[in-house]
Amino acid sequence: MRGKFLAAGIFIALGVVAQGFWTPADAKVSLEKCTICHGKPEFRKILVDGKIRDLFATEDSLKGSVHEKKTCVDCHFDVSEIPHRQRPKRVTCTHCHYKGNAEGAPQSDAYLEYFGSVHGKAIAKGNTKAPLCQDCHGSHAIFKVKDPGSHVSRLSVAETCGRCHIEIYAQYKTSIHGVALARGITEAPACTGCHGEHKIYDHKDPKSSVYATHVAEQCSTCHASVLIMSKFGIEAEQVATYQNSFHGVASGFGSRTVANCASCHGIHDIRPPEDPLSMVNPKNVPTTCGKCHPGANPNFALGKMHVDSHSKESGIIYYTALFFKYLTIGTMLALIAHIFLDMYGRTRRLRGE
Amino acid sequence: MSEESRSPVTVERMSFLFRVQHMLLMVSLLVLAVTGFALMYHENWLAAAVIRFEGGVMFRGIIHRSAAVFLMAQLVYHAFYMLFSREGKRELKEVWLTRRDFDDFLQAMRFNLGMGNEYPRFGRYGYKEKFQYWGATTGVFLISVTGFILWAENFSMRFLPKFVLDLTLIIHGYQGLLIFVVLLFWHLYIVHLHPSVFPMNPAWLTGKVDVEWLKEEHPAEYEKLKGEGVI
Numbered sequence: 001m002r003g004k005f006l007a008a009g010i011f012i013a014l015g016v017v018a019q020g021f022w023t024p025a026d027a028k029v030s031l032e033k034c035t036i037c038h039g040k041p042e043f044r045k046i047l048v049d050g051k052i053r054d055l056f057a058t059e060d061s062l063k064g065s066v067h068e069k070k071t072c073v074d075c076h077f078d079v080s081e082i083p084h085r086q087r088p089k090r091v092t093c094t095h096c097h098y099k100g101n102a103e104g105a106p107q108s109d110a111y112l113e114y115f116g117s118v119h120g121k122a123i124a125k126g127n128t129k130a131p132l133c134q135d136c137h138g139s140h141a142i143f144k145v146k147d148p149g150s151h152v153s154r155l156s157v158a159e160t161c162g163r164c165h166i167e168i169y170a171q172y173k174t175s176i177h178g179v180a181l182a183r184g185i186t187e188a189p190a191c192t193g194c195h196g197e198h199k200i201y202d203h204k205d206p207k208s209s210v211y212a213t214h215v216a217e218q219c220s221t222c223h224a225s226v227l228i229m230s231k232f233g234i235e236a237e238q239v240a241t242y243q244n245s246f247h248g249v250a251s252g253f254g255s256r257t258v259a260n261c262a263s264c265h266g267i268h269d270i271r272p273p274e275d276p277l278s279m280v281n282p283k284n285v286p287t288t289c290g291k292c293h294p295g296a297n298p299n300f301a302l303g304k305m306h307v308d309s310h311s312k313e314s315g316i317i318y319y320t321a322l323f324f325k326y327l328t329i330g331t332m333l334a335l336i337a338h339i340f341l342d343m344y345g346r347t348r349r350l351r352g353e
Numbered sequence: 354m355s356e357e358s359r360s361p362v363t364v365e366r367m368s369f370l371f372r373v374q375h376m377l378l379m380v381s382l383l384v385l386a387v388t389g390f391a392l393m394y395h396e397n398w399l400a401a402a403v404i405r406f407e408g409g410v411m412f413r414g415i416i417h418r419s420a421a422v423f424l425m426a427q428l429v430y431h432a433f434y435m436l437f438s439r440e441g442k443r444e445l446k447e448v449w450l451t452r453r454d455f456d457d458f459l460q461a462m463r464f465n466l467g468m469g470n471e472y473p474r475f476g477r478y479g480y481k482e483k484f485q486y487w488g489a490t491t492g493v494f495l496i497s498v499t500g501f502i503l504w505a506e507n508f509s510m511r512f513l514p515k516f517v518l519d520l521t522l523i524i525h526g527y528q529g530l531l532i533f534v535v536l537l538f539w540h541l542y543i544v545h546l547h548p549s550v551f552p553m554n555p556a557w558l559t560g561k562v563d564v565e566w567l568k569e570e571h572p573a574e575y576e577k578l579k580g581e582g583v584i
Contacts, residue, residue, distance in 0.1 A: 303516025345465030
């Protein structure tokens with residue numbers, strides 16, 4: 001018995017070693033074959049519409065990327081003869097990227113979320129402009145998210161999204177979040193900070209993190225955090241004061257027409273209130289409120305917007321609330337006192353008679 | 354025959370029309386309280402459940418405002434009735450606040466504290482009933498004003514700055530609470546817990562009260578009725 005196990009062990013060990021020896025050799029062959037053509041810098045194709053498709057790819061193309069150890073046909077597996085007669089199909093990442101894969105890709109099914117997303121659904125409907133994995137993550141130069149060179153890193157993801165969403169990118173770039181992120185303030189959100197990564201849905205889809213009734217919650221992930229907000233001198237109570245306002249309560253109970261954060265502050269073009277272009281700049285408040293409140297005038301800007309009647313900074317509102325609180329308590333006590341006094345008096349009255 | 358002589362002799366204290374008004378007032382105030390406090394304390398689970406039960410914030414608002422319109426209509430009707438009907442004029446005269454009510458209150462307090470020897474002899478309505486009546490009426494009138502400002506927010510803000518509306522909202526809520534507290538505690542006392550009527554003064558249902566009770570609690574009225582030969 002023992003001998004058999006030993007033999008099996010040696011056999012397996014040999015197999016592993018052999019694989020270790022043979023695979024790179026195989027890869028080398030393949031890569032060399034590919035680079036006969038693709039290694040020439042001028043190797044490109046002029047498409048029907050006049051665009052140029054650069055087809056240059058060498059050994060260095062994958063260098064430093066997460067697929068450094070992969071070779072051409074690992075992804076372009078539909079290339080079986082060289083030179084290939086047909087244009088190879090677009091790479092299907094899910095060939096390796098699924099939970100339980102044996103290729104060494106991360107064991108995660110997070111990619112599946114893409115198929116339900118607005119992009120994945122558009123692809124399924126045949127929209128050729130919708131992005132596949134490689135459109136955002138890059139084709140050869142794929143790096144880990146934390147790597148600054150990655151197309152989807154915190155600092156570059158907006159630019160990546162902006163390749164298609166050009167106007168929104170321009171708005172974002174000059175917004176408070178875009179400017180902050182460009183300055184290297186990594187707390188500021190890029191596109192994915194609010195919209196999610198793979199599970200990006202249309203904002204009219206109730207699953208979306210930026211659906212009308214989810215906006216406040218989404219903003220509050222950062223704006224309700226004293227830890228983050230105190231760094232920039234922004235009040236973290238804004239979320240709570242919104243939630244306690246008419247707008248917030250209605251939104252909390254599912255109203256989709258009531259104002260959420262973005263209705264007043266803007267969506268991609270959020271700017272600080274001091275900015276004359278900001279929707280919440282006192283000068284622009286009548287226009288902003290006027291979207292829902294017909295005939296809004298400068299009166300709408302007179303007074304604090306995010307009012308907390310429990311905070312002293314609210315001035316007259318705080319003191320009025322305080323006055324009424326004690327008036328109510330006082331009335332209650334006076335009434336109770338009167339009840340007991342009168343009952344006591346009545347017993348005296350009855351005894352006296 | 355002693356049993357028969359002790360059987361309660363009653364006298365009308367609330368006419369049918371007043372009982373109907375009282376009933377409608379009670380219903381609309383309760384609806385307003387439930388819908389209003391649900392919004393005021395929306396963070397509370399019970400309030401949240403109430404809002405959901407009422408069909409969400411939009412329907413809560415519609416119910417609240419409908420009840421409010423109904424209540425204000427009652428107030429207007431009541432004002433006209435009190436000012437122009439024969440019964441109303443008579444009742445208004447009885448319930449009108451006079452200097453005597455203040456003196457009665459002080460005298461009652463002195464007596465209750467053991468500093469006086471005579472308890473005031475109330476007429477048809479003592480200071481307790483009058484406080485309730487005028488407190489509720491004034492409260493309903495004032496809360497209607499703030500309610501209207503909030504209801505017509507776009508119109509109000511043509512004239513009023515934003516912080517005044519914030520203030521109005523706070524005041525409206527506390528006015529409601531105050532009215533609720535006064536009605537609750539005062540009713541609890543004068544028509545429920547007061548030993549002479551415990552567990553309940555039946556006047557709001559039957560319209561009638563015991564003559565003996567009248568003699569004890571409203572002696573001036575008792576004597577007046579006796580003088581008129583009603584009793």
